[in-house]
Amino acid sequence: MKKNTFLALLLLNGSVLLAQNNEAKTIKEIYNSSLTNSKCYSWLDYLSNSIGGRLSGSTNAEKAVQYTKSEMEKLGFDRVYLQEVMVPKWVRGTKETAFILDNKTKISVPICALGGSIATPKNGLTAEVIEVQSLKELTELGVDKIKGKIVFFNRPMDNSVIESFEAYSGAVDQRGAGAKEASKFGAVGTIIRSMNLRLDDFPHTGNQSYGDIPMSQYIPTAAISTNGAELLSKSLKKNPKLTFYFKQSCEQFDDVLSYNVIGEIKGSEHPENIMVVGGHLDSWDLADGSHDDGAGVVQSMEVANIFKNLGYKPKNTIRVVLFMNEENGLRGGKKYEELAQANKENHIFAFESDSGGFTPRGFSLDCDEANFNKITSYKNLFKPYLIHSFEKGHSGSDIGPLTSKTIVKAGLHPDSQRYFDYHHAANDTFDAVNKRELELGAATMASLIYLIDQNGIVK
Amino acid sequence: MKKNTFLALLLLNGSVLLAQNNEAKTIKEIYNSSLTNSKCYSWLDYLSNSIGGRLSGSTNAEKAVQYTKSEMEKLGFDRVYLQEVMVPKWVRGTKETAFILDNKTKISVPICALGGSIATPKNGLTAEVIEVQSLKELTELGVDKIKGKIVFFNRPMDNSVIESFEAYSGAVDQRGAGAKEASKFGAVGTIIRSMNLRLDDFPHTGNQSYGDIPMSQYIPTAAISTNGAELLSKSLKKNPKLTFYFKQSCEQFDDVLSYNVIGEIKGSEHPENIMVVGGHLDSWDLADGSHDDGAGVVQSMEVANIFKNLGYKPKNTIRVVLFMNEENGLRGGKKYEELAQANKENHIFAFESDSGGFTPRGFSLDCDEANFNKITSYKNLFKPYLIHSFEKGHSGSDIGPLTSKTIVKAGLHPDSQRYFDYHHAANDTFDAVNKRELELGAATMASLIYLIDQNGIVK
Numbered sequence: 047m048k049k050n051t052f053l054a055l056l057l058l059n060g061s062v063l064l065a066q067n068n069e070a071k072t073i074k075e076i077y078n079s080s081l082t083n084s085k086c087y088s089w090l091d092y093l094s095n096s097i098g099g100r101l102s103g104s105t106n107a108e109k110a111v112q113y114t115k116s117e118m119e120k121l122g123f124d125r126v127y128l129q130e131v132m133v134p135k136w137v138r139g140t141k142e143t144a145f146i147l148d149n150k151t152k153i154s155v156p157i158c159a160l161g162g163s164i165a166t167p168k169n170g171l172t173a174e175v176i177e178v179q180s181l182k183e184l185t186e187l188g189v190d191k192i193k194g195k196i197v198f199f200n201r202p203m204d205n206s207v208i209e210s211f212e213a214y215s216g217a218v219d220q221r222g223a224g225a226k227e228a229s230k231f232g233a234v235g236t237i238i239r240s241m242n243l244r245l246d247d248f249p250h251t252g253n254q255s256y257g258d259i260p261m262s263q264y265i266p267t268a269a270i271s272t273n274g275a276e277l278l279s280k281s282l283k284k285n286p287k288l289t290f291y292f293k294q295s296c297e298q299f300d301d302v303l304s305y306n307v308i309g310e311i312k313g314s315e316h317p318e319n320i321m322v323v324g325g326h327l328d329s330w331d332l333a334d335g336s337h338d339d340g341a342g343v344v345q346s347m348e349v350a351n352i353f354k355n356l357g358y359k360p361k362n363t364i365r366v367v368l369f370m371n372e373e374n375g376l377r378g379g380k381k382y383e384e385l386a387q388a389n390k391e392n393h394i395f396a397f398e399s400d401s402g403g404f405t406p407r408g409f410s411l412d413c414d415e416a417n418f419n420k421i422t423s424y425k426n427l428f429k430p431y432l433i434h435s436f437e438k439g440h441s442g443s444d445i446g447p448l449t450s451k452t453i454v455k456a457g458l459h460p461d462s463q464r465y466f467d468y469h470h471a472a473n474d475t476f477d478a479v480n481k482r483e484l485e486l487g488a489a490t491m492a493s494l495i496y497l498i499d500q501n502g503i504v505k
Numbered sequence: 506m507k508k509n510t511f512l513a514l515l516l517l518n519g520s521v522l523l524a525q526n527n528e529a530k531t532i533k534e535i536y537n538s539s540l541t542n543s544k545c546y547s548w549l550d551y552l553s554n555s556i557g558g559r560l561s562g563s564t565n566a567e568k569a570v571q572y573t574k575s576e577m578e579k580l581g582f583d584r585v586y587l588q589e590v591m592v593p594k595w596v597r598g599t600k601e602t603a604f605i606l607d608n609k610t611k612i613s614v615p616i617c618a619l620g621g622s623i624a625t626p627k628n629g630l631t632a633e634v635i636e637v638q639s640l641k642e643l644t645e646l647g648v649d650k651i652k653g654k655i656v657f658f659n660r661p662m663d664n665s666v667i668e669s670f671e672a673y674s675g676a677v678d679q680r681g682a683g684a685k686e687a688s689k690f691g692a693v694g695t696i697i698r699s700m701n702l703r704l705d706d707f708p709h710t711g712n713q714s715y716g717d718i719p720m721s722q723y724i725p726t727a728a729i730s731t732n733g734a735e736l737l738s739k740s741l742k743k744n745p746k747l748t749f750y751f752k753q754s755c756e757q758f759d760d761v762l763s764y765n766v767i768g769e770i771k772g773s774e775h776p777e778n779i780m781v782v783g784g785h786l787d788s789w790d791l792a793d794g795s796h797d798d799g800a801g802v803v804q805s806m807e808v809a810n811i812f813k814n815l816g817y818k819p820k821n822t823i824r825v826v827l828f829m830n831e832e833n834g835l836r837g838g839k840k841y842e843e844l845a846q847a848n849k850e851n852h853i854f855a856f857e858s859d860s861g862g863f864t865p866r867g868f869s870l871d872c873d874e875a876n877f878n879k880i881t882s883y884k885n886l887f888k889p890y891l892i893h894s895f896e897k898g899h900s901g902s903d904i905g906p907l908t909s910k911t912i913v914k915a916g917l918h919p920d921s922q923r924y925f926d927y928h929h930a931a932n933d934t935f936d937a938v939n940k941r942e943l944e945l946g947a948a949t950m951a952s953l954i955y956l957i958d959q960n961g962i963v964k
Contacts, residue, residue: 078665205941206537208890244940405864405920407891431667432866434893461864461920463941481703482664482922 066427069500072356073427073493079355080489086344086351087481089117090403093343094334094476101331102371103135103302110327111305114343114368121350123309123366131381132301133371136162138331139295142268144237147172148281148288155274158249158332159266159294160221160238161374162256166266170293171196173234177282181219181227193232196290198282199224200239200275203466210462211401214241214469218252225267226257236267237290239275241466247271248471251330253374268292306378307368309350315361320386321395322365323349323495326372326444333474337465341403341484343368345458348488349495360499362394369444372400379444386448393450395498397458397491398442402468403484404460408435409494412455416504421454424497433490435459452505454498458491525886528959531815532886532952538814539948545807546940548576549800549862553793553935560790561830562594562761569786570764573802573827580809582768582825590840591760592830595621597790598754601727603696606631607740607747614733617708617791618725618753619680619697620833621715625725629752630655632693636741640678640686652691655749657741658683659698659734662925669921670860673700673928677711684726685716695726696749698734700925706730707930710789712833727751765837766827768809774820779845780854781824782808782954785831785903792933796924800862800943802827804917807947808954819958821853828903831859838903845907852909854957856917856950857901861927862938863919865949867894871914875963880913883956892949894918911964913957917950 080086093100093110100107111128118126144157159165176192178184179201184192199220203213218241225236240250249269256264270278281288307327313319325342329335346366353360369378386393408428411418422436441455448455460483468474539545552559552569559566570587577585603616618624635651637643638660643651658679662672677700684695699709708728715723729737740747766786772778784801788794805825812819828837845852867887870877881895900914907914919942927933 077667081664205540208536208945210941405922432894435891463864463945464939467939480923480926482669486667486922 069497070427072496075356076352076492076496077431077489079352080348080485080492081482083355084348084351084485084488086348086484086488089344089347090336090340090479090484091476093340094336098334099331100327100329100335102133102304102328102374104331107304107328107370111307114307114327114347118307118309118347118366121309121347122354123350124312126309128305129308129381129385131304131306131370131377133304133377134375135299135302136374137297137299139165139297142292142294144268144270144290144292146278146281146288147291148285153277155277156247156249156271157237157268157274157292158251159268159296160251160254162254162298163225163267163294163296164264165295165297166235166293170291171235171266172289172291174287175278175282175290177279181223184227184231189231192228195233196235196237197224197228197233198237198278200279202239203241203243205243210243210466213243214466217241221252221269222254225254225265226259229259229263229265233265235265235292238267238269240269240272241469242272243466245272245276247273248473250470251332252470266294268294304370306370306382309366311350311360311364313362314359317363318392319362319394320365320391321362321495321499322367322393322445323397323491324367324369324444325399326378327368328371328373330373330470332470332472334476335474336476336479337402337468337474338470339372339400341479341487342399345399345403345484345488345491349492352488352492358496362499364495372444376443379447383447383449393448393453394503395454396441396445396448397456397495398445399458399487399491400442401458401460401462402465403479403487404464405483406433406458406460406487406490408433408437408459410437410439410441410457410459412439412441417454420504427497428493431486431490452503454503456494458487460487528956529886531955534815535811535951535955536890536948538811539807539944539951540941542814543807543944543947544810545803545943545947548803548806549795549938549943550935552799552802553795557793558790559786559788559794561592561763561787561833563790566763566787566829570766573766573786573806577766577768577806577825580768580806581813582809583771584769586767587764588767588840588844590763590765590829590836592763592836593834594758594761595833596756596758598624598756601751601753603727603729603749603751605737605740605747606750607744612736614736615706615708615730616696616727616733616751617710618727618755619710619713621713621757622684622726622753622755623723624754624756625694625752629750630694630725631748631750633746634737634741634749636738640682643686643690648690651687654692655694655696656683656687656692657696657737659738661698662700662702664702669702669925672702673925676700680711680728681713682716684713684724685718688718688722688724692724694724694751697726697728699728699731700928701731702925704731704735706732707932709929710791711929725753727753763829765829765841768825770809770819770823772821773818776822777851778821778853779824779850780821780954780958781826781852781904782856782950783826783828783903784858785837786827787830787832789832789929791929791931793935794933795935795938796861796927796933797929798831798859800938800946801858804858804862804943804947804950808951811947811951817955821958823954831903835902838906842906842908852907852912853962854913855900855904855907856915856954857904858917858946858950859901859903860917860919860921861924862943862946863923864942865892865917865919865946867892867896867918868953869896869898869900869916869918871898871900876913879963887952890945890949911962913962915953917946919946
């Protein structure tokens with residue numbers, strides 16, 4: 047090797063090392079800022095305890111739009127604005143009631159209507175129950191055995207699976223399509239075992255869809271708590287002729303106007319390159335949506351707060367986007383993409399936090415091999431913060447619709463063990479979120495955004 | 506390379522691969538067993554909710570000895586026995602009271618006596634307060650400024666530290682030696698900011714020692730909640746002449762007889778090689794000690810339950826040891842080692858779980874380089890279970906005294922972010938423990954024990 051080449055390589059290596067040292071230093075400052083000087087926990091306190099559940103189309107959702115817009119305006123963005131989006135408006139109505147009617151006994155069980163469900167008749171609905179473990183089983187049973195009955199979907203989430211989201215994916219078809227499919231066989235209603243790994247008394251709501259069946263064939267559908275499901279199943283084994291009563295008064299209204307909330311920091315070098323970080327501002331109505339997705343909302347805002355505290359000026363444009371209507375329509379995510387296309391915007395990176403405010407473990411990366419390898423090369427920089435999981439996978443629902451010539455998408459991957467204890471249930475409240483775990487998540491997000499801002503993506 | 510050598514290497518690689526496949530399969534079975542068929546959560550329910558706090562020398566501690574012995578007798582051990590050990594008996598007495606007396610206002614603040622503290626005079630103690638941040642500061646202030654006062658140690662745990670145990674180590678000298686040191690400068694009492702990373706109203710107890718100062722110089726010492734500490738500090742800034750009142754009636758009695766609880770499975774190939782897995786059965790008295798260390802106790806018992814469910818016969822002798830008196834004396838750990846020495850036992854491995862029942866992240870390994878490398882070579886086998894942290898460090902207090910010619914010691918390393926929310930405080934209760942997180946910890950322990958049982962240690 048020639049001496050000059052050698053010296054050049056030495057200098058190059060030196061500058062790479064120097065760059066890594068600088069990056070390590072900045073990442074340390076990011077975590078320090080988040081753990082000692084963050085606002086995310088108090089924002090979440092307000093969203094959860096002063097506003098509460100934020101179902102699309104509700105007054106609370108609009109309060110959340112105004113609150114986060116006004117808080118973002120304090121964060122030194124170049125621009126904070128609202129993006130209009132029409133959203134569905136589904137209202138739960140009176141609290142649901144349900145009973146197992148077994149000979150002369152009448153046992154109350156906790157249920158809740160699933161999002162988008164129709165109401166039962168005004169005085170409720172009573173029918174015999176047929177328990178199934180899967181959608182497929184409906185075909186095996188056929189119309190004869192299903193017609194006129196309530197179909198009870200009771201396949202539990204698989205506790206032997208390590209990542210709880212995988213267990214969720216393995217069971218949630220019952221909730222999403224149970225009513226639609228059972229209706230085709232003449233069922234009069236469906237009761238779905240809650241998507242919950244533990245046994246407790248909380249029914250967990252969530253979206254369901256009647257798909258393309260005619261409205262005349264819509265049947266009411268509700269989730270039952272896991273303890274309730276166990277009891278119903280046991281009771282059915284003893285008396286297959288028992289009946290089940292439930293009453294719900296939910297209603298679908300016309301779409302209403304709502305908003306994505308957006309804060310933008312213009313890039314100092316490549317303002318045309320846009321990096322999105324966000325979560326969804328809407329939540330289900332049974333609780334405050336503190337984990338789903340209040341956490342993701344305030345963590346995304348905290349990214350901007352951290353950069354402000356550090357005086358960090360991004361090279362690329364950063365947008366904090368609080369999407370509306372992830373839970374029952376994804377209208378915010380779709381509208382954001384529609385306008386990005388119309389405005390010929392170039393998104394290079396999109397990052398979503400929508401898996402709860404728990405201790406962060408890593409990233410779920412949706413990108414090509416070259417970018418996956420590039421991001422994985424940052425692993426050592428994250429090691430001091432116990433961030434170890436760099437895996438390919440789903441990034442986030444709201445950023446799902448986003449397309450660009452080259453775009454890297456990522457989802458924050460927190461510890462998932464407790465997530466389905468709270469997901470879509472009445473206990474998804476502020477006290478279920480730990481301040482440090484939330485802050486570590488925000489710092490982890492800010493660190494990856496910083497690294498991608500500094501080093502770009504592979505185009 | 507000669508053909509024969511090549512073939513031999515191929516066969517060797519093949520058998521290594523086969524062994525790893527078998528190990529991966531068994532580890533999967535271990536996790537499955539723990540996540541779907543464990544007893545640890547219901548044992549913890551009983552320990553926490555039917556027995557409660559288990560301070561050494563208390564009736565509850567003795568109930569816990571009898572309960573765990575009787576449960577262990579159902580697990581197919583070759584032998585379950587008690588090991589006699591004399592333990593200190595310190596009793597808290599009436600609930601403590603404390604007030605900030607500032608001009609005409611009297612503000613109640615939550616305190617609790619520290620373990621081993623003496624009582625205040627019967628009607629309590631009132632004195633001016635001097636706030637310090639460290640033991641060192643006492644020397645700087647000197648007798649003139651301290652004499653006759655209550656010293657208030659108020660250095661918080663450092664929130665910017667990622668591992669909360671490290672933040673604890675950086676602050677706990679105030680609790681352990683604050684009274685002893687302040688007494689040397691004529692203080693009449695000490696109040697210590699609770700070892701807690703968050704701001705709340707729980708005082709956190711814990712051990713303290715008067716060391717070798719004469720009994721006549723012992724002064725009462727208590728922990729104050731973090732919110733209380735903030736208030737006291739703020740009030741002192743406004744009025745340095747305010748006084749503080751506290752009353753506690755704790756008392757040290759003579760040592761009493763208690764027990765380590767031990768279950769033993771004789772090794773099928775090397776019965777002379779002993780592997781210990783354990784936690785401590787005693788706890789502080791303010792709550793049920795569900796994380797500290799009910800979790801470690803039931804996880805250690807679960808290791809035996811998992812092996813029983815799998816029909817796994819260990820090659821080496823396995824002992825589940827539930828140590829008595831970790832919190833305020835470590836007498837159980839010392840006694841165990843004393844008898845191991847007397848009986849010329851050969852311990853090859855000791856594993857403790859005493860960092861809370863949270864999602865396991867890895868192992869803290871106390872061993873030589875060769876064994877550290879050997880255990881780290883198992884990393885890939887643990888990857889599917891998100892176990893990633895293999896670091897050198899402290900293994901466990903109870904197994905600390907244990908010596909042997911060659912011994913590998915390990916501590917389970919769970920996620921530590923929430924630990925000090927509960928540690929030694931009234932909220933360390935059953936509901937703070939998540940079933941799956943607890944079970945994952947037990948499976949992680951059983952998996953490492955299985956691997957070491959199969960592959961031995963480097964001698």
